[in-house]
Amino acid sequence: MIRFFQPSVLGALLFTVFAGLLVPLYFEKPRFFVKQTQIQPQLREDSARSLYDYKLANPVSNKFSEDWFELVSNDTVLEFLPSGFQNLGYGTSGLLQVPNLFVTFVPRGLDTLPVGDKKAIFIRFMLPLILNANQEIWEQRKILEVAKNTADDQTIINIAKMYKINTDAVNIDELVLLVNERILPVPTSLALAQAAIESGWGTSRFSIQGNALFGQWSWSPGSGLKPLEASNSQAVVRSFPELQGSVTAYMKNLNTHFAYQEFRELRNSYVSDGKWPDGIELASAMHPYAEIGDHYVDTIRNIIMQNNLGRFDYSELVN
Numbered sequence: 001m002i003r004f005f006q007p008s009v010l011g012a013l014l015f016t017v018f019a020g021l022l023v024p025l026y027f028e029k030p031r032f033f034v035k036q037t038q039i040q041p042q043l044r045e046d047s048a049r050s051l052y053d054y055k056l057a058n059p060v061s062n063k064f065s066e067d068w069f070e071l072v073s074n075d076t077v078l079e080f081l082p083s084g085f086q087n088l089g090y091g092t093s094g095l096l097q098v099p100n101l102f103v104t105f106v107p108r109g110l111d112t113l114p115v116g117d118k119k120a121i122f123i124r125f126m127l128p129l130i131l132n133a134n135q136e137i138w139e140q141r142k143i144l145e146v147a148k149n150t151a152d153d154q155t156i157i158n159i160a161k162m163y164k165i166n167t168d169a170v171n172i173d174e175l176v177l178l179v180n181e182r183i184l185p186v187p188t189s190l191a192l193a194q195a196a197i198e199s200g201w202g203t204s205r206f207s208i209q210g211n212a213l214f215g216q217w218s219w220s221p222g223s224g225l226k227p228l229e230a231s232n233s234q235a236v237v238r239s240f241p242e243l244q245g246s247v248t249a250y251m252k253n254l255n256t257h258f259a260y261q262e263f264r265e266l267r268n269s270y271v272s273d274g275k276w277p278d279g280i281e282l283a284s285a286m287h288p289y290a291e292i293g294d295h296y297v298d299t300i301r302n303i304i305m306q307n308n309l310g311r312f313d314y315s316e317l318v319n
Contacts, residue, residue: 046145048184049138051276059094059314067308068116069123076117077124080107085124096315098127104242105211111203119307122202126195126213127188129247131317134185137251141183148176159183164256181268182255189279189309191250193300194289196307210239214250259288278313279304 074086084099091097103125110118140159147155157167160175163182167175198215199207206212210225216238218224224236240246254260263285270277283300290296304310 046141048271048276049141051271051274052185055276056095056314056316057093069120072117072120076113077121080110080121081125088124091316091318096312097318098131098315100128100317100319102128102132102244104244106199106202106207106213106243108208110201118201118203119196122196123192123312125202125243126192126247127312127315128317129244130186130188130191131315132244133247133251134188135317136248137183137185137255141180144176144179144183163252181264184255184264184267184271186251186254187277187279187282188312188315189304190282190286190300191247191279192309192312193279193283193303194250194286195247196303197296197299206237206239210237211241211243211246212237212239213243213246214253216246216249216253260285262288278310280310 077086081103082101084101088099089097107121107125110121113121140162144156144159146152147159153172156172156176156179160167160179163179165175165178165182170178195213198204199213202208202213204212206215206225206227212224218236218238219234220236221234224238226236238249240249254263263282266285267277267282270281280301283297283304286300287293287297292299
């Protein structure tokens with residue numbers, strides 16, 4: 001014991017203690033030196049949105065110098081549409097920049113124009129409507145993502161009901177999967193092709209008198225226009241107070257109705273495989289939309305390819 005307190009031994013002990021205090025400065029700090037911080041949960045990435053954003057950042061060039069879309073004169077455009085629709089250009093990213101302008105009804109007299117001019121004007125007023133409806137879907141999806149990551153079950157249930165899902169039949173985890181499959185946008189080229197078919201490029205009676213761009217049926221009296229020929233005497237083509245309502249209803253129909261389950265499954269299969277689908281690819285699931293079935297699918301594809309509507313799949317609204 002006496003030898004323990006000898007100066008040399010005591011000095012060695014003091015050096016060891018002092019060195020022990022310095023070591024944490026160069027290595028991991030012990031817990032009592034670390035400032036305790038609350039770890040925030042990280043939001044998971046939306047894979048579907050990431051795929052779409054990648055396509056926006058890497059667009060395929062679809063510009064044509066000699067084409068009906070570019071060749072229509074500004075005077076003709078201004079005869080049917082407000083100022084701002086005449087010159088649609090491409091931004092530095094290569095995306096077609098679409099003015100954030102909206103018309104509430106189909107311009108009258110498109111049937112008097114040459115085919116190319118009629119198509120050019122129809123596409124011009126349709127693009128903002130379609131992009132806006134898809135943007136609303138992306139916003140709803142973002143709300144769903146936040147609700148998933150924060151365990152906000154009530155918001156998830158509310159969104160599920162909006163998309164016509166039975167919330168009593170499944171637990172919350174299954175509900176999230178079901179809703180996630182439905183809240184996705186519709187390719188612009190597909191929407192354009194179907195609108196062109198169903199409205200005759202904006203010249204049909206239903207589009208002019210009822211803002212009905214997609215020929216959606218209704219069985220509620222007074223909700224639409226009676227077709228001259230229909231297999232069901234109670235059926236009408238649903239009318240809308242303005243064009244945006246028609247586009248929004250069309251997309252909700254594809255995202256909710258049981259007849260388009262195959263469409264939604266096909267769309268999600270592409271996303272699961274790491275690819276964002278275009279209109280040509282999803283057209284194969286649109287046979288339930290019309291009584292002519294597979295012939296309708298061929299018509300959609302022909303409209304997209306013959307008019308190069310794929311160039312509009314990756315466009316952006318600009319002010």
